[in-house]
Amino acid sequence: MKDNHMSNVNNVKAFKNIDGVKHLKNIFELTDLSYQVGDKKILKNINLNIEQGKYITFVGPSGSGKSTLMRILASMISATSGEALFNGKKISSYEPTEYRRRVSYAFQQPTLFGKTVKDNLEFPYIVRGKEFDWEQVTKFLNYVNLDESYIDKSVNDVSGGEKQRIALLRNLIFPPEVLITDEVTTGLDADNKEIVHNILNKFNQDDGLTILRVTHDDSEIEQATDKVTVKNGEVI
Numbered sequence: 001m002k003d004n005h006m007s008n009v010n011n012v013k014a015f016k017n018i019d020g021v022k023h024l025k026n027i028f029e030l031t032d033l034s035y036q037v038g039d040k041k042i043l044k045n046i047n048l049n050i051e052q053g054k055y056i057t058f059v060g061p062s063g064s065g066k067s068t069l070m071r072i073l074a075s076m077i078s079a080t081s082g083e084a085l086f087n088g089k090k091i092s093s094y095e096p097t098e099y100r101r102r103v104s105y106a107f108q109q110p111t112l113f114g115k116t117v118k119d120n121l122e123f124p125y126i127v128r129g130k131e132f133d134w135e136q137v138t139k140f141l142n143y144v145n146l147d148e149s150y151i152d153k154s155v156n157d158v159s160g161g162e163k164q165r166i167a168l169l170r171n172l173i174f175p176p177e178v179l180i181t182d183e184v185t186t187g188l189d190a191d192n193k194e195i196v197h198n199i200l201n202k203f204n205q206d207d208g209l210t211i212l213r214v215t216h217d218d219s220e221i222e223q224a225t226d227k228v229t230v231k232n233g234e235v236i
């Protein structure tokens with residue numbers, strides 16, 4: 001059977017179907033997915049289903065292909081062979097702007113653009129043709145332990161940890177279906193890490209946000225409930 005060779009990540013918030021069997025929808029389905037540059041096989045025949053609402057931690061040695069896999073899931077690059085489905089449709093078939101809103105990517109090194117924090121938090125409104133919502137933005141700032149005084153702050157006057165927290169709000173103000181976090185806590189101190197963990201847990205638990213996290217952080221790996229190991233371009 002096809003499912004036998006799939007690495008299925010089991011669900012936590014499963015619901016019972018009419019047949020009494022627990023099901024959760026697969027948000028991603030990868031079949032024999034490979035990525036090759038020249039002769040170099042970076043990802044090799046990956047078969048992986050990811051269920052909606054999961055918080056999955058991708059681990060594995062440096063250079064094993066984790067970020068490449070995440071970039072394929074975020075539609076930043078395309079697999080060179082095999083199939084990658086998001087909500088049952090080929091990733092490549094989605095209109096890029098729509099896809100970016102549904103599958104959002106948070107980087108290890110966040111860049112804040114413009115002059116003020118507002119320039120950054122207003123951006124998600126501008127691209128959607130909406131008015132900046134002061135009240136909503138304040139609420140989101142509070143989620144990451146910042147107050148409304150940050151809105152008018154210069155981007156040069158916020159710390160590295162605050163930058164990462166503000167960059168994450170840019171991803172979350174209009175919540176996507178999937179958030180990919182690629183080593184976003186690397187280099188943060190314990191307090192900042194905890195704030196980042198809290199907001200990600202909140203969106204995963206309260207709003208069903210699917211989170212795919214890449215990390216090398218020992219305590220994050222230890223605490224993770226759902227782990228996928230990538231080694232030499234293969235999912236183990």
Ligand SMILES: Nc1ncnc2c1ncn2[C@@H]1O[C@H](COP(=O)(O)OP(=O)(O)OP(=O)(O)O)[C@@H](O)[C@H]1O
Nearest residue numbers: 037040042060061062063064065066067068069230
């Ligand atoms: N476009 C490319 N051309 C050539 N080699 C590439 C390309 N993209 C990635 N690689 C190589 O593929 C391998 C996997 O890279 P990737 O960044 O996915 O690993 P990773 O597991 O995320 O590593 P790390 O944990 O250090 O971030 C590396 O050897 C990298 O140099």
